[in-house]
Amino acid sequence: MKDTKTLFQHGTLALLVPGLFDGTIKMDEFMKHGDTGIGTGEGLDGELIVVAGVAYQIDGAGNVNKLDSRFTLPFGNMHFADYQPLKQVDGLDFVNFPENILATGGLANSFFSVKLHGTFKTMQTRSIDKQSKPYHTLAECAGKQHVFDGEDKTGTVIAYYAPQLFNGVAVGGFHSHFLADDLSQGGHILDFTGFSGDVELQVFDNLAQSLPVNDPEFKNHDFSKDDIEGAIKASE
Numbered sequence: 226m227k228d229t230k231t232l233f234q235h236g237t238l239a240l241l242v243p244g245l246f247d248g249t250i251k252m253d254e255f256m257k258h259g260d261t262g263i264g265t266g267e268g269l270d271g272e273l274i275v276v277a278g279v280a281y282q283i284d285g286a287g288n289v290n291k292l293d294s295r296f297t298l299p300f301g302n303m304h305f306a307d308y309q310p311l312k313q314v315d316g317l318d319f320v321n322f323p324e325n326i327l328a329t330g331g332l333a334n335s336f337f338s339v340k341l342h343g344t345f346k347t348m349q350t351r352s353i354d355k356q357s358k359p360y361h362t363l364a365e366c367a368g369k370q371h372v373f374d375g376e377d378k379t380g381t382v383i384a385y386y387a388p389q390l391f392n393g394v395a396v397g398g399f400h401s402h403f404l405a406d407d408l409s410q411g412g413h414i415l416d417f418t419g420f421s422g423d424v425e426l427q428v429f430d431n432l433a434q435s436l437p438v439n440d441p442e443f444k445n446h447d448f449s450k451d452d453i454e455g456a457i458k459a460s461e
């Protein structure tokens with residue numbers, strides 16, 4: 226039976242802050258942990274979204290590509306979907322999205338995923354070109370992001386929420402990626418307006434944290450000097 230109560234996380238966003246972008250898990254291994262997820266590729270090679278067991282990369286040019294099993298990731302979240310209907314909304318904006326979901330009550334201290342499907346009046350996403358070594362910091366790379374603006378898009382948002390109390394292992398708050406049904410747009414969400422459609426929720430009992438323990442750079446990096454929260458707030 227599929228474990229729908231566990232959120233799998235490989236790496237952490239904190240690894241990306243100082244520029245630890247080496248791919249430390251292969252797509253075929255990552256996909257063993259679910260059929261739904263988000264992540265980024267080696268060298269920040271695009272934004273990833275996994276919907277219904279199919280993995281897509283939104284590359285720096287904004288193209289939506291299907292991923293093969295050899296693709297590697299420094300960071301990703303994955304789970305087996307068992308979303309429950311939460312509500313229908315009409316005209317929800319991204320700026321109000323966290324408050325709208327947390328108003329459900331009793332969620333703030335849990336890991337959970339939210340799936341949206343419907344239409345978005347506007348959708349703004351970003352992606353980053355693959356970086357080459359030596360890698361710069363996340364903040365430096367975020368300055369090179371490409372921004373894509375869509376209008377009247379129908380598609381899916383996969384969002385993960387981490388409680389503030391786990392800041393560090395995760396980054397407190399929501400991390401959301403988008404994929405248009407017609408594959409015309411995708412990426413890490415910067416903003417959307419006017420979402421009308423279905424909101425579904427899946428709460429996790431367990432967090433399975435996988436670390437790149439065979440990666441020499443990870444093993445030897447001193448994280449004590451990285452402003453992890455500041456850098457992620459600025460670039461995510």
Ligand SMILES: [Zn+2]
Binds near residue numbers: 264272401413414
């Ligand atoms: Zn992202």
